[in-house]
Amino acid sequence: MRKHAVLLTVLFALIVTLVTVTAVFWEFYKLNKQQYINNIFTKYSVITQIYREHKQRESSEIMFEANLAVYKFRIEKDINEQKLILSRGDILKQEGFKKETVFLNKKELYFSRKVENLRATMLEYSYSIFFYIQSPHGHILIEDEELRPYRPWNILYSYTTIMAIISILFILILQRLRPLIRLRRKIAQYGDGDMNISFKTDGKDEIALIATELENTRIKINTIMESRTLFLRNVMHELKTPIAKGTIATQMLKSQKQIDRFSSIFGRLESLVGEFALIEEVTCINDKSDFKEYRLVDIIDGAIDMAMVDKDCVSVEIPGSKKVFANYRLYTTAAKNMIDNGIKYSTDKHVKVVIKNNELCFESKGECIRHPLKYYIEPFTKDNPSKNSFGLGLYLVDSILKAHDEVLAHEYDDGINRFIFA
Incomplete structure (x- = not known):
């Protein structure tokens, strides 16, 4: 309904106009007929x-x-x-x-x-x-023999003429709306990832001017996105080389304490570059050609392996028949981050993965988070600065879920933090 609101409004206006004109002419017809009858009855x-x-x-x-x-x-x-x-x-x-x-x-x-x-x-x-x-x-x-019954030919002619004019005007309005419908479809295609779609259209009316501005905006957005992608890729490429050299040079140090310290620094830098690369991939995802249907238990198993944690630290209670339409690598990364967070911040170092109300949940014991969830899905935010984290985990999870048309939710119940993929 909402996608055709303008068309439905025009159609409603047409129906109201036709009904109103018909009612007026009907009353006029009855009045005119009665007047004619009254006049001839005087004979x-x-x-x-x-x-x-x-x-x-x-x-x-x-x-x-x-x-x-x-x-x-x-x-x-x-x-x-x-x-x-x-x-x-x-x-x-x-x-x-x-x-x-x-x-x-x-x-x-x-x-x-x-x-x-x-x-x-x-x-x-x-x-x-x-x-x-x-x-x-x-x-x-x-x-x-002189009088003839009332015949509303003049009224019928006027009524038909007015109805024809209204119908022609409606058709002309629809013709004017056709470019707007085509423009909406092109915008939808652009939103689905077709970055080369053209909004250009013939004409000099208001719709053509809007299409021209959209085309100029599309060119600017494409240019900005290409520059951003090129910049990030070059930066990450240039960072990987000195990180690799620094990691190798670290092994040449004589002090084990310095080796461990520099290894930790370069390891964190490499991890940060990796997270930046993943964020850049998620935010620039244009289509869902890589999305397929996977069993959720397989994704959770892959997330546990990716997190490199003891399987005893994770309890999985998911039906084998439960499936999800997703990009396997990204969705697995989101689940891995939730498992990492659950183990890192829980009191018993244990995470439970379950299905509740047909939604994927990650449960862990501990205190309730101090801030609303929207605080934690911002990049570089965390409760404890001393933790070995960049504060990008939940931000990355939220970005991946948005790419899958899902959202991250949180609830606290009887000492249990529950993060939900809804």
Whole structure:
């Protein structure tokens, strides 16, 4: 979801817009249709007037039909057709009312009124408009040959045009977002280790400007990384030669005390160069082509051999089926450092390696560490400066675990320090 947040936001905006426009046009359609029906329904007054005069004067049917024909009205006389229209026609509007007929008495000078109960119904059937007039004297079904039912062609045309414009705008926005999607993929490839990927793109819009800046940044980062790698490798290479010469020259000293002292110094320098080389390898790891699936017990056995400690100092309680996807040499080095630390700082010189909650744990007896774990994973930090250590052990472990998408955690429980590969 988060990877397509912009696309989903645009899509949501499109849906909201379409729904809103549709709702507005639907309400406008209903209002316009009702207004049209109300306007044409007023023609019933002409029909009732002609019908009233016909009944009052008792004129002939021919005269009645002729008067109706003047206003484009036609009487539907077919009984079967009447039943069909009344049963299947859509009632558009219906109104019941009283009609007052006023006439002059010939014998006396006063007005008299006669009230008739009428009901007018307007129907739509087969693309025609019919008026059905009912009164105590009878009923009549009349077709209006001039009127036509409401058809929302203008509204439909406007609605279709607006929807087409919105859809075209959405497609144009997607076209604008395509370079951004490609750019995201290239950034992901660069993060996975493809250092030669190019961010260049055509165009002069904001996305093209961002791509250009990313390309310039990529070139600078690659240059810095190449210079850093070259510098570290040259330094380590240049340091190994004087260390080797110093180690050989140490054996020519006459005093055993001086030989032991200088051997210790050069040994520590050689160990420091080795740790620097390993750190440089971990921090510069670009891909996981060397990562494979290994049994965890094999990695722990390799770590014990690498640490060169007595196997009685390490208890291993790991199922043989437990596996890990890792770079064997780096992961083994991380486990070796944890075993070294456990033995070095425990009260009984013993480390227990177990699986708890599906996580690799290194347990040792002793006092709880004095500082939060983040203090110890910084380079060159340690509690006891007198210990034979450079303070790079946990920093190296943390770096290796990060390369394996894991983290180093710590907990203290009932006199037990527990370091966890989570």
